[in-house]
Each structure stands twice: as C-alpha cells, then as structure tokens.
Amino acid sequence: MNTRRTLSTADLGALVGDLIAAGTTVVAPIRFVDQGRASIEYGPVQSPDEMDLDGPQPSRSLKEAVFPPTEVLFRWRQAKSAVEIEEVPVSFKETVVVGARPCDAAALEILDRVMGWDFRDELWFGRRQATTVLALACTRCDESCFCTAVGLSPASTRGADWFLTPVEGGFEVEVLTLKGQALLERHKARCPEAEGSTTKRVADLEQEVRAHLDVRPDRIRAWLETHFDDALWKRLALRCHGCGACAFVCPTCHCFDMVDEPDGIDGGARRRNWDTCQSALFTLHGSGYNPRKDQAARFRQRILHKFAIYPKRFGEVLCTGCGRCVRVCAAGMDLVAILAEIGRTAAERGGSA
C-alpha cells in the first residue's frame, strides 16, 4: 500500500480541526514556555494552532501516548475477606498523532515485538490499535542524533501510518497502512492526489546525521556479546548517577514496575509505572542480594539490552538513535561517543577478541 497525496499546511490545520470536532484526540508537538524557557513536548491539542511542527525534537518521546508513565491495571474493593476486582477497559479512544518524529514512530513498531511476544499485552495493543501515526520527515537534527547508525533515517517511514514530507506550501503524504488508508477515506477532500512523484528525500540531513556516528550494529553486538567483563564498563559507569532519566526519555525503554496504590482502607488500584534498570532497586532480591551489584553492571545492562539482547531475542536493535538520552544526561553520558568507542574497539580488536 502506497498512496501519494498532497496536503497543504492550511488543510492539515483543517484536518486536525475536523478530527478534534469529531471527538478524536489529536497528539502533536506543542511548544511550552516555562519561566522563559521554551520546550517542545508531545501532547493533546485543542486546536490546530497549538501544534509546532517546525520546532526541534520533543524532549520526551512519543511512547507515553501508547505506554503511559503510570497506568491502572485493575482496581479492587475489599469487604472483610471478600475481594472484588474491577477490570479496566482495553479498548481506547481514537487518537491521531500528528508530526511524530521518524525515530519515535519506529520505536512503536520495535516495541510491538516484546509486547506481543507470546503473551499479548492488551493495554499496549489496545492503544496501538486506536492510534494512527502521522510521522513527519525530520528537517533538523543536532549532534546527538544518530538514527542512521541504527538503520533508520530522518525520512524513515517505519511505524508510520502516514508519512509527511515537507514541500513548498505543505506536505506530500504517503499513506502506508490500512489504518492510514481508513483515515484518508474520511478526509480525502483535504488531500488531493499528488501529481507525479515530487518527494525529495531529505538527503542532506541524512548525511549530516551519518557524520555524527557511523558504526555497524552487528559489530557492536558481536563485541558486546564477547566483552561482558571488559574494563570499559567500570570506566564509563563512573559518571553514571543511576537516575534513569535516559530510560524515561527513551522511546524504546519499556521496563516497568507494578505497585499497589491504596485508595482509602477498602480498595485501591494496581498500577504499572515506568521503571529503569539503572536503579539498584530494580533487581534487588528480598534477601538483600543484588545480582547487578554496582552501577557498572547496571549501565552495562542498558547497553546490552539495547544492542545485544534485544537483537538476539527480537531481531533488531532496541534504539532508534533519537539522541534524547545524550541530551538529558546530567552527568554527560554520551551514547554517541560510547557507541563510537565500542565501534572503534570492535573494529580494532575484532568482534571475537
């Protein structure tokens, strides 16, 4: 499926207006100004004017649209010995994401694998099903971006239902999935068919991103799989505070905790909350024993999970090169530099050294 359409900037605004009027939730990058500091975040918009599609990458990833930071799994009520459980719905309100970054859209598809592996997470797939993703080709990057090193690009259409490429006066639209087709059917009038193929891939930007980091994920993996005890881990992890900010802004980090939150004395809710393998509590046994005893082990786990474990289990890297972990780290842990170093060492010593 690949239908090419055009969409003027005005028509995109009108389309968003139509969606909101029809009761659909529209999530888009929004500019916030807090004490004089501007930031861009994905959030629900009330009107098309709130969208900021030209700004830099939103500072938190899109994953929270499908995987909220905290989410009720069920509620219970207790009367003496008897317990009653109240289910939560697994079907969700229709949502359209406008202006998802390619690195964020791809992450959703990558996470489908772990969420659907054997046991199907109905909450994840319920939201996935209800969410249509209109991704937007990246037109700007910074030195932390490295999507090209993990097989994506500023124009990668992965995980998108529609892919928008900025052209003069608006966008060219590629309709990529059945879900995208269904959205198009309802809003055909706004999106006339494109005359010929005018899409110019964002080639310049791709070169720019490639210059930040040029590594081969298969070499990185081979090195990681044979260097569990390398001195590199202790050295790199010296700076890590274990705060987990990297995991929370990451579009692909998906580890979670499950906790009970009482509501009065006779009931409450069990929730799942984002968690991070960077915290010592993450693996601490009840006995006090901790199999990941220091920050080096925990930092190694994060790198291994993304670049060796996930590829081995699910066939692809658990990273989209969005660069958020680099930007957010208070200690200056720089995944771009770390991967470059591993890449260099792997090339020098060979994967099986």
Add this chain to the structure above:
Amino acid sequence: MNLYQPHLVRIEEMVDETLDTRTFKLSFEHAAVGEKFDFKAGQFGEYSVFGAGECTFCIASPPTRKGYIEASFKVVGKVTRAMRRLNVGDTMGFRGPYGNHFPLDQMRGKNLLFIAGGIGLAPVRCVIWNALDLRDQFQDVTIIYGARSVADLVYQRELEDWARRSDVRLYQCVDPGGETPDWKGAVCFVPSLVEKVAPSPHDAYAIVCGPPIMITFTLPLLEKLGFASDRVYTTLENRMKCGLGKCGRCNIGSVYVCKDGPVFTAAQLKTLPPEY
C-alpha cells in the same frame, strides 16, 4: 480481563513450617477457573495481597493433586509480611502458571536425586510429590535435604513421611550449631552430605535447589560424581514483576528467567553471565 489481572484465590488452610515460613493452601474462588487450571512441576505464579502487591513463588504442591495449589513463603519483604497477616478464609490474587518446568517426562524410568537447602525444598517438594504420586514410573528416589538448624527444616511432617517410606532414601543435615540433642541426621552443610552420600550418576537426574552458596558448592560436586551437566536441574529466582517477559526485570543476558526459566540445567547456567 487483561493479562496483569489476577484470579481470586481463597486461603483454605495454613501450616506454619518454621517460625518464619508458612504454607498456604489456596483454591480458586471461581470454580470454572479452578477446573481449567493446570500446571507442571517447576512453574511459578504471581501471588497478590491486595494493597501490598505481588510476589513470585513456585507452586509448591504437585500437579498430580488437583483442586488446590500451595505456596510456601518466608517473611522477608512487604508482600510476605502482608501475607503473614492473612488468615484462613481470606482472599488473595494469583496469576499463572508461568515459566518452564522440570522435564518429568524425560526423567521417567530413571533414578531421581533431589538436593535442597532451606526453603529451597518448596519447588523440589513439588517434583518429589509429583514423582511419588506416580511412583511406579520412576526408579530410585533419593532426597538430600538440609537447613541452618532443626527449627529451620520445612515440611517436617512430610520429611517424617519420606523417612518412613521404604521406596525413598532420605538424608538430612543441619548446619553445625543448628542441631538439637535428639537430632538423628548429619551435622554438616548440604554439599558435605552430598559428598558423603555420593549418589550414583548412573541413569540419574539431579534436581537441586537452595541458597546460591549451596548451589555454588553442590554443582561442581555433582560434576565430580559424574553427573552430566545437562542432567542436573535447578531453578533460578531473579526478582520479577510481570512474569510474562515484558517488564525486563529478570533478564540474565538474553535469558528471561520468567519465560526461558525458572528451570535451567547446570549446562545452561554455565553459558549465562553471572547475574543471578
């Protein structure tokens, strides 16, 4: 009902194994769920106390006994403390069974050696009773069990039962200093008892469960006795939350203990990074 929502179970009976270890006998509140429920020896579940959270335990009763499951727990953290406050008739939550299991089918017709330390007898007890309930399908059954002290031996009533049976060989020990004047068993650590008993590896499978220090010393002993490392089984107990291969907590390298385990062979353990 999403996959994180537990079934309701009722505490039918409880038995104090030691001062800090208790066994609950649980039945499913909804008969239809109970009738459909089936599991294999070695699988685990997520047990809930509403308001405190969930905890991971093996199913300590054998699958050959239908209509209920048992969980033995030691008071260690928040959930087990809350479990300790529950009484017969109270309601808990249960999700499961999860994980892989001991390959009893493969073990049919063979000699079985069970080695356990402390509360580690719980998962092993499930396999012991499973085998004893189908006694004619197996050859010799040998059990080597030890705890810190006589007061720390769990399932004492069943140990007496196994000691009396002519078709079970039971060897027991307590750590030096843990014995009582009338203690008839050995006074040593479990690995020393294994060395003394020197079970034959011939046509045998070994199932080992206990504290990490016991495992560390017992596995090389079994190897020295001639047990092939793919015939020595143990269970791992990494911290878990979901039990479903999602929450990312129990990984040891690329292995998810909740999905690929909790049962592993000694041969498999050798290939894992030391994060268990």
